[in-house]
Amino acid sequence: MQQVTIYNTATRKKEEFTPINAPHVGMYVCGPTVYGEAHLGHARPAITFDILFRYLQHIGYKVRYVRNITDVGHLENDADSGEDKIAKKARLEELEPMEVVQHYTINYHYCMRHLNVLPPSIEPRASAHIIEQQDYVQRILNSGFAYESQGSVYFDVEKYNKKHPYGILSGRNIDDMQSNTRNLDGQDEKHGSLDFALWKKAKPEHIMQWKSPWSKGFPGWHLECSAMGEKYLGKEFDIHGGGMDLLFPHHECEIAQSTAANGKSAVRYWIHNNMITINGQKMGKSLGNFITLAELFAGTHPLLEQAYSPMTIRFFILQAHYRSTLDFSNEALQAAQKGMEKLLQSIDVIEKLPTAATSTINVAELEQKCYAALNDDLNTPILISHLFVALREIQSIANGSGSITAEDKEKLTELYKTFIFDILGLQPALNQSSDAHAEILKGTIDMLLEMRLQAKQQKDFAKSDEIRNKLTALGVTVKDTKDGFEWSL
């Protein structure tokens, strides 16, 4: 099996990837909070962990990939105050919260399918794991690192920090953090300003609430990932990922929760993708540069000069290393579109190469370089550059100034198909809209039937029958008319 190194955010260095129970790998990635349409910011973590999921399976691991849907408990501003994001949307739109969740989950899945992001093995919802979350709260209370206050339960960060360091993931120090937060007034439910909610008592008007030993309420946002990660991957698992924006407080709190409940952090390797900026700016609704994926696919946002296919967006994201920042602009996307088309066409070029007794291209070396790129912290831009550099050699073979053996040609075709389709997940067909598909299908059937007509005119009835029988087998009904033919599906 290939030896993979991966950058672990928790240790701030590249580490050899050694799963706890190889060949099995447990991977948990924080999924979307489904209260709005999927946007450009959702595409990067989805694609980053899709590549990891695909690659680990490709090299022989059996991966259980859990990506949750947050449908309760994520409050505005990621803090312990404000309204629940989904409940707020439901109130404003006069919908049931689960209608909001259903609508935006379907939208998210639609966008992911178009981006050719494979579905995870399990996609659990927070609202379907209230019992597991309550059990987790109870265990933290039993360990002494949480307290009940006016019906809510809070994690005691100061007490925890006396025994286990709080802030290891983000590199923050509790004293600095405390001096940066407001002082608590005497009325506050929390004992310390850094304490975070494990369970919140709901106000009577709060739409989503459940019975618990402490109050009718709802779970804290950070808790769901600890509870669902443990349920599906065990008390200790290999990979936990997400965008860098989740590093603090979300993932930091997850480490504290699992350490408090189980005595140790649940996660071996923390992996975080960097963020996407738009023309150098952070994406945000107030900045007018908030672009949904549906707007990108259709080209309907004022910042867009054209529509961009899902595969262009996928390739654009893969052209940067997942830990680098990535700046979105029309120019960058147009360049990505050209690059992707060239790469996809390369397979055609390879398949048409004439073969010879000797090869001027070293396929084994190219293969080794491609694997080395991905083994080095999933370096997709280096992988892509190897494929492009080799394309020059391939062009020279096509031009007759180089040569390739039949055996090498087969290996090279396989190599390009494996890396482009299976691992990078690029798909030429998805570049086309479904209307375009219908056009291609219609054109192809018409062309075949024209060829059949010519065969008949030339009295080649064997050929004409063969075309008709094969089309019939594919579900195309052909009817001969005095003007030629008619067909239907």
Ligand code: ZN
């Ligand atoms: Zn999470």
